[in-house]
Amino acid sequence: MKRILLNTAVSISLLSTLAPAISAFAATTTAAESPADTRFKTIYEQEWQWRLAQRLAWDDDNPRAADGELARVDAGTQQARLAYWQDVLARLDAIRPDALSAPQRLNYAVYRAQIAALAEAQRYREYEQPVNADSAFWSDIMYIARRPLKDENEYRTYLRQLADLPRYFGEELANMRAGLARGFTPPQVTLTGREAPLVAVAEARTPQDTVYWTPFKAMPPTIPAARQDALRAEAARLIAGAVQPAYAAALTFVRDEYFPHARTALAAERLPDGKAYYQSKIVEYTTTTMSADRIHAIGLAEMAKIRAEMTQTMAQAGFQGELPAFLTFLRSDPRFYARTPDELLMRAAWIAKKFDGKADQYFGYLPRKRFAIVPVPPDQAPYYTSARGGPGIYLVNTYNLPARALYSLPALTLHESAPGHAFQMPVALEQKGVPPFRRAYISAYGEGWALYCERLGSEMGIYETPYETFGMLSYQAWRAARLVVDTGIHAKGWTRAQAQAYLHDNTALSDHEIETEVDRYISWPGQALSYYLGQMAIMEARKKAETALGARFDIRAFHDTVLQIGAVPLPVLAARIDAFIAAGGTSPYPPSK
Template identity: 70%
Template structure:
C-alpha cells in the first residue's frame, strides 16, 4: 500500500518557502487545473456518500443517514484507490505554490481514507470514547431554521433502523475476525443506548430540536412536524436502540477480543503503523515515539519540581500528587460552580486576545455540560465550533487547578477558536476543512503553554495543572506505544499516568481505555505541539527583534489543518518574508 510519507510531504510543502502569490488565487496552470478537477470531483462524490457535511440551505441536515454496508464500503475503497492513482499522475513540481500545499494536504487525507477502508475500520465503529449511535445526537444540536431542516431530520429518524442494521452486520464481521475494541474498554458503554431505549419519545435528545421551533414556521406546521418526529422516535428510533442494546449485551461485548494491543489485531503491525501515519502525519516508528515520550516526560518532571519548590511543599512528587487529588480546596462543590469557573477563564482570554492574535474568529461558543448519558465515560471537556463541553460528572475528579489548561485547549485559543478561524477562510477547497489531528490537537496543546505568557494561570497550582496536562500528553506517547506495540497491560498504563500526572483515578481509567480502544489518536497532541514550538523558536531566532507573536499565530491558524511538514514549511516562508502575517497590516 502506498502511503504518503513525511519525506514526500516535506518535498511537496517546500514550495511554501517561496515568495507566493495570494494563497488561493486562480491560475491557468494545467497541473493546477488537473489537480482541482480531481479533488473537486472527489469532494462532490464524498458529499453524496454522506462522508462529510455540506454547508447549504439545509445546514448539513440531510434526509438520510449514510450507507455503511460492506458493498458500499468496498466501492468507496476502490474509488479512493483510483483517486490516489490519479494523484500519482499529477506533476507535483509544476503546481503553483498554493496548489502544492493543497496537494500535500489532499494526498495525505485520501491516503488515510484508503488505509481505513483497507483495514476495514468500519467493522469497528465504536471505541471507549464514542460510537456511531452516540455521535447521532450531535445532529440534534445543529441549527434548525427552516421547515426543510425539520423534514430532513424526521426522514433521518425514520432511517435509523436501516442504518443501525448495517452497522450491526459490519460489527458481526469484525467479531468474526477478532477486529473489535478490547472487551474491557466496552464495559458500561451501552448506557447511552439504554437511556434512549427506555425513554419517552419527548424526553430523548432526538426530540430537542422540536421543543423550540422558529416562529417563521406556522403553528399548524410546527404541530405536524412535532407529531411526525414523535412518531418516528417512538416507532423507529427507540426500537432500533433497544435492538442494538440487546446485541451489545448478548453478543458483541461477550465475544469481543480480550487482547489490548493494536498489533494483536489482524495484520496488526501494519494496522498500528497506519494509525501512526494518520494521526501524526509522520513516518515515525512506535519505538521512536516511545523514546521521545520518555525524554519529554523527564523535562516536564523537572518543571514540576520547580513548582513544588515554589509552593514550599515538603515531600516528593507522589505525595504532592496525592495532596492535589485529595485537598477539597481544589474542587468545585456544584456543577454550576465548575461551569462558571470555566466561563470566567474563557473571558480572561478574551481580555488578552488582541495582544496575541491579529485576526479573531467571528464565531462565538457556548459552554454547556456534557450530556449525562455520555458523561461517565467522556473526557473532562471537548471543544469545537460553537461549543465548549465541560464534564460536570463526578466533581471530585474535575480539578480546578487543571481547568485553565482545559479551557484554553477546548475553547479559546484552542479548538473553539482555531476551527472557526480555518472555516472562515475564503476561497479554500472544501476538503481543507477536514480535521487533521496532529495539527489541531498540537495547536490546542500549544494553547495551554501559551497561557503562561498570557497570564491566564494565576497560582502556582494552576501552573502545575498546566504541566500535569503537558505530562499527560507526553505520557500518551509512552502509553499508547506501550499498549499497542510493547505489550503493556491496562494496569501498567494506568499506573504510569497516576505516577506522572495529577489526573484523578477516574480520569486515568477513562483515558487509558480511550487509548486502548482508539490506537494512535493519543499520539497527535504532543508531537503536534512540538512541531509548533520548534517552528516558533526557529522564527524567533531568525527574525530577532522583527518577530511579532501576532502574525506568527495568524500564519499558523490561517493555514488550517495540514500535515506537520506543511506547517513547518509555511513557517520557513514566514521567516523568508520577514515575519509578515497573512493579513498584512491587520496581523
C-alpha cells in the first residue's frame, strides 16, 4: 500500500484548460503519449523519487523507505527543498497544458497545485512550527513504534531508527528555536498539556513502559528465540540511552523556553506576513481563492439553515422548549453516554456493520481493505479529536466518556469509517495506473466527502431516532461553525472565549470537545475550512447531476465517479461531474461482485 499525507490547492489559471481534459478523460483513460507527456512524466517521476529519498512521502514497496534513517529536517535541508520545488515549478510552467494528453492534463492540474502548496509551506518556513494543539513531531514519530514488524530485517531497521532519533529531535528543536525567535509559534494558550506524550516517554520507569517497546511485546515466531532476546536487549539499550534522553531534552525545552515564550496573539494574520500567510492556507485547504470574508458569510448563512432543521428535529423528539434547553438536556442526560470504553467501541462497531448491510445499494465499487476499530492511545487521548479514520483503522476516543455522546456516534462513524475516510482512502489507493502523487490526501476533497457521508446517513436509514438525526445536524452545524470560527479567529480578531461560545450555542458538542476543537482551529489555521466547503461542492455536483439526468441518475454511479477520480481539488471534481453528466451518468467501473 502506498501512503501519502499531503494537502494541496489548484492553480486557478489552469481551470480554463481543465474541463475539456476531464471530459476527454471520462471517455477514455488511454491516449498516445505526446512529447509534452514525456517531459511531464520525467519531471514528476524524478521529483517523486527525490521525495521518497527525502522521507517526505513513503512507499511500502520502495526499499528507501526502510533503511532506518529518519527524515532530515534541519534548516539547510529545508531551504534546499524550497529551491528544488521552485525549480520543479519553473519546469512545469515551461509545459503548455493543452499540449498534454487528456489523462496527463488532469495529472498536471493536480500535480502543479501540489508542488505549489509544498513550495509555499517551505517559503513561509512552516517547518519552524512542528507542533500545534492537534499534533507534534514527538507524537507523530511514534508511528514507527506502532507499525507491525514482520521479520528480523524490519526489527533491525526499527533499531536504526531509534538510534537516529536524537539527531532528528535535535534538528526539530533547532527549528522551534528559530520559529520562537521570529514569533512563529502556536498561540501559548493552545499548548497547555501538550507535553504529555513527552512526559510519558521521558519519565517512564523502564524502556518497557514506553510506546517504543510495543514491537517487542510479541515478536514473530519466525525469529529464533536467541535473536529475539538479542533484539530486545538492543532495544532496551537504545530506548534508555537514546530515545528517553531525547524526549527528556525536548520536555525541558518546551517547559522552560518554548511554552512560556510562545506568542499570545491568536490570529494567523498576526504572524510574520500573516495576511498573505492565512490566505495561502485558505487556498491550500479549500482549493479555492475565496476570501476570509466570503467564507465567514457562507458559514453564517449555512448555520441559519441548519438551525431551522434542528428546530424541526427537536419537535420530532417531542421536546418542549428552546434550543439552549435542548442542548443542555443532551449534554447532561446519562442515557446518551456510554458507561464503559467497551460500550462505546461496540456501539461504533454496530453502526459500522449497519452500513455494511446497505453498502451495495449506494456504491458499485467496494474497497478490499477492511478496517479495525481501536481506541485512541491513552498518551494522546486527552487532546485528541473524538475519532479519526483511514486505511485499515477507525480510531475512537474513549477518554472522558461524558464527552462522547452516543447520539452523535452514527454521524461520527459514517465520517471516520465507512463510507467516509476508511472507505474513501482505500478506494483511491486501489486504483491502477495512477501516479503516486495522485494518492495524496487533499483536505477539501477528503473531508468534504466524509462530511457528505454524514448527510448520506439519512438516506441510508442509519439514524434511527430523532436524537441521532439531531446528532448529525449538530455535526453539520459544527462544520458550518468552523467557517465562522476559523475566519473569525484568524481574520476578524475573535477571542478564544468568543469562538468557544459560538460552538456552545450552536452545536451539541460537549465542553471538552469544544475546548479541544477551538484550540485546534487556533493553532492550525485554515484546515477547519475544508469540511463544509468540500461537502457543499459534492452536494452541488450531485444536485446538478440529478437535475440533468432525471430518471437516468444512479446514486451508485455518481458515488463511484466521485471516488474513482481520487483526491482532487474541488474545481477538478466539478469538471469531472460535468463529464459524468455529458456521458449519460454511467459509472466508471462495474459493480463489485
